[in-house]
Amino acid sequence: MAIRQSIIIDCDPGVDDALALLLAFASAAELDVLGISVVAGNVSLTKTQYNAQRIVALAGRAEVPVHAGAAEPMLGSLQTAAVHGNDGVGGARLPAPAAPVASMNAVTYLGDNLMARPGEITLCCLGPLTNLGQAIARKNDILTSARQVVLMGGAAEGGNVTDNAEFNFFVDPHAARLVFNSGAKLVMIGLDLTRQVPITRARLDQIAALGNKAGKAAHEMLAFYSQADTAMHDPCVIAYLLKPELFSGRDAVVDIEIDDAGRIGQSVVREIPEGGRGNALVLDMIDADGFFDLLCERLARLP
Ligand code: BDR
Ligand code: CA
Numbered sequence: 631m632a633i634r635q636s637i638i639i640d641c642d643p644g645v646d647d648a649l650a651l652l653l654a655f656a657s658a659a660e661l662d663v664l665g666i667s668v669v670a671g672n673v674s675l676t677k678t679q680y681n682a683q684r685i686v687a688l689a690g691r692a693e694v695p696v697h698a699g700a701a702e703p704m705l706g707s708l709q710t711a712a713v714h715g716n717d718g719v720g721g722a723r724l725p726a727p728a729a730p731v732a733s734m735n736a737v738t739y740l741g742d743n744l745m746a747r748p749g750e751i752t753l754c755c756l757g758p759l760t761n762l763g764q765a766i767a768r769k770n771d772i773l774t775s776a777r778q779v780v781l782m783g784g785a786a787e788g789g790n791v792t793d794n795a796e797f798n799f800f801v802d803p804h805a806a807r808l809v810f811n812s813g814a815k816l817v818m819i820g821l822d823l824t825r826q827v828p829i830t831r832a833r834l835d836q837i838a839a840l841g842n843k844a845g846k847a848a849h850e851m852l853a854f855y856s857q858a859d860t861a862m863h864d865p866c867v868i869a870y871l872l873k874p875e876l877f878s879g880r881d882a883v884v885d886i887e888i889d890d891a892g893r894i895g896q897s898v899v900r901e902i903p904e905g906g907r908g909n910a911l912v913l914d915m916i917d918a919d920g921f922f923d924l925l926c927e928r929l930a931r932l933p
Contacts, residue, residue, distance in 0.1 A: 635752055635777075635871055636662045638743060640699075640736070641864070642671030642757030643681035645714050645855040649925070650756055650864040651682070652844055655689035656928035657872055664743065664751065665695045667736035671757035671801055672711045673718035675701040678757070681718050683727035688847055690933045692728035699736030699761035703802035711797055713858040720854025722847050737764045744775040752871065755781035755809075756864040758798050763805025766812055773814035780867050781809070784884070784897030785821035786914060790859075795895035796821050799886060803895040807886040810897075816910040818884060819866050820897065823877070827918045828860035836926055844932035862921070869921050870913065872928075876920040879913035 639654060641647040654661050666686070668678045675698060682696045702708050715721050732739070740761060743751055753776050755762065765772050773779060783798035783806060791800040799806040810816065829852050838849040870877050883906070887896040902908045
């Protein structure tokens with residue numbers, strides 16, 4: 631049996647973030663969710679925080695702390711995403727929070743935990759990387775204390791906000807650049823991969839048929855979200871921790887564009903030059919059926 635992994639989930643729920651949280655909570659034998667740090671992204675920080683609290687309540691895991699982090703990107707102002715609806719969860723009926731937001735700021739929480747347990751904690755990043763960027767600004771080698779950083783963001787080709795940029799990197803390109811230059815062990819899951827796992831009508835029906843509260847809520851959220859985006863982006867990060875054999879990719883050099891206004895937030899993925907070193911494992915293939923089987927099997931375990 632594999633060792634249980636200690637993880638912190640940095641997120642901006644967000645429908646697909648919510649699904650990722652549920653997948654993690656449903657996998658307690660493999661994943662010890664130490665805490666959740668939230669950031670502004672898909673919707674404002676007030677909303678991402680509230681949604682994280684409600685997902686924790688839905689999963690019956692009120693003991694998992696939710697820490698609030700950055701309300702704005704490192705530079706410039708926040709751009710939100712319409713696909714998650716005005717409240718960030720597609721208007722789904724979710725339970726009220728069962729616990730208050732933790733008093734410690736997310737950036738302090740991330741830094742303190744990484745320093746206290748060097749090499750042990752996996753950071754799962756599902757939103758703009760502002761909290762991590764701010765942690766690096768405080769202590770520039772902080773992310774090298776993570777066991778690994780597995781993040782959803784970027785693309786080797788194309789984008790979903792502009793022709794070149796994916797949402798999480800577009801919203802805070804400066805933070806993304808700090809993370810990719812941090813020396814941390816990085817795993818990048820971009821649009822090239824997440825677009826291989828669209829939520830179809832048949833998969834939606836399968837989730838609705840689970841019959842538990844989590845399945846009903848997941849169905850409500852996804853029914854709204856899938857009208858505008860079908861890719862199950864963020865749950866891929868958690869699925870990678872649970873079943874890495876579903877994924878494949880290659881080590882590469884990734885740079886984040888911050889200067890050229892037309893390409894801001896683009897992740898430029900290059901082959902490693904001979905004798906050089908990469909800075910990320912870039913995953914680009916997933917077994918879609920294996921992913922959805924895992925997701926449905928796990929969601930069924932929740933209340
Ligand atoms: C990413 O952007 C957000 O809208 C999703 O939650 C996901 O993290 C996909 O580009
Ligand atoms: Ca997200």
